Amino acid sequence: MPQPVERVGRPASPGIFAGPIIQLLRREAPDEEADCDALSEEDALRDAIEQATAELGALCDSAPEHAKGMVEFQLAMLEDPSLLEPLMERIMTGRSAAYAWQSVMAAQIADYEAAEDDYFRARAGDLADLGDRVLRLLAGDTDAALPAGAILIGEDLPPSRFLEIDWSRGGAIALMRGSPLSHVAILARARGVPMVTGLGEVPADGHSEAIVDGTAGRIVLSPDATARSSLAESTRAFAEKEKQAERYRAQAAVTTDGVAVKVMINVADPAETAAIDSDHCDGIGLMRTEFLFRDGRPLPDEEEQYRAYRRLLEWAGDKPVTVRTLDAGGDKPIAGLTPEHETNSFLGVRGLRLSLQRPSVFRVQLRALGRAAVHGNLKVMWPMVTVPEEFIAAAALFDEELAAMRGQGIACARPPLGMMIEVPFPALMPKLFGMAGFFSIGSNDLTQYLAAAARDNPAVSGLADSAYPAVALVIGKLAGFAAARRVELSICGDLASDAGKVPELLALGLRSLSVAPAALGRVKAAVCRSRVGGDA
């Protein structure tokens, strides 16, 4: 039996599974040969399309309601003669069916990726999924029917292939690339299939079994007895916790001594809200807006941003939606926007600093937010505020845009303005920031700045963990300040999503937590088991 190999990536769907592994085939991009026999390529393409239509038709009947739309769209694409025409043109010039298909789909995908509206942009993924299916059929790949009860290891997994698998016998997904925000990750969470993404190269050759821990975001190939026994314990503990958490998800979070705690969610992509009932949380405590500013795409215009914010407000009803203005820079660069050659980007032009240096980009976001504010309970939050002057300058820009829009007769409103607390200066001297309508503690950045240990450097991550007592001290002081001044204080960093830390955060005086959607039940359960003592 080979030695155990462990790889750590990003948790995408919680849960643990041990079983045999299946490696998904890697496909090479088809060559642009130009001397193929047009008739046989045309036959091959028609066969592949016919087969894909049959597969998708079968899938359409069994797919969950929230995935049917994608499958119906793919089926309609395959039936459309407008798609077939450019394919046949390429085949007639001697290109292979695979090359023709690849290039036509690439053009379609590029068209959707360039769309202004994030909804239409998301369809690029559905087309890539369809493209992959037909290419696989053209190549005659034999892994078409993926077995049940196995761990799939590959670069990425198209959502429609996820839907074809019988997950009732268990199974898990370990991806070298991919994202916890991808469509397939949403499907995995909805189905309760453990999944890890971003593992990097997984040297699975020669191994036949593995354990995937979707909660911790790791995979162990050829686990030994030690790994197996710790797995058995974690599996039991996880199953028990999930069962309890589910019961708490729909309930109010109230401690055993009757103190109500607000539990909101952090959202990085509006698509995440599709799987969440807004009645199960107290609103959105942190809506990141970086999803609108994806690297390599044109900057989003006002209309696109307005529509995205408005949709979230409509989802939330009368509950608060706290939108954080663009927090680029640091470990989130955007080509053409963030500085290129900063020697120390975490201490450089990021967050609000960047927005104030690029007011033309910032003003577009502010106008979109001002217009969206009339549609719900919007709050706007500045990231990475260091000094009061930055807050005042940002608010002044917002007021200028609001005045301009009112002058043009455009419906708009001024939402409450607040700030993240992640820089030590405001964390230590919050009283200088009386202009802030609310505060939210960004514990990840606050920790890295208190420990002077970069988040993206694994060699120093242990220091960040050790700095927790200092972070707790600062949080406790902030909570005391907020209670005395009656100003709203929340926490939206990873600390809040850690159910084990919840009792301590409550003891420090926090009464409002904003957590990862997947942690909602766990955190509420932890609140309901806590006792804060004294008065709230």
Place this chain on the structure above:
Amino acid sequence: MSATSAAGSVLMKHPVGLHARPSVKLTKLAKTFGCRIEMAQHAAGPWIDAKSIVKVMALKAPRDTTLHFRAEGEGAAEAVKALSALVERNFDEDHADAATS
């Protein structure tokens, strides 16, 4: 019945516009008619084949777009009427559907 032509327009109020599900429904309905059916976002065109999902989705028509239909051939009037009605009914989708599909 002799060949006829018909035209009409309708304001689309669907929250995310002419996205995948509405487009699929629209092209499916259009294909049930034998006549040629075209649609556009402006009365002056460009006009595209309302039976092609590739073309309909490529419009990327957002909410509050006025969609124009024109049809030629047998059943033209019925086709324009049926398609306009589908848009007016918000493609028979409620908000929950729109958010997830």
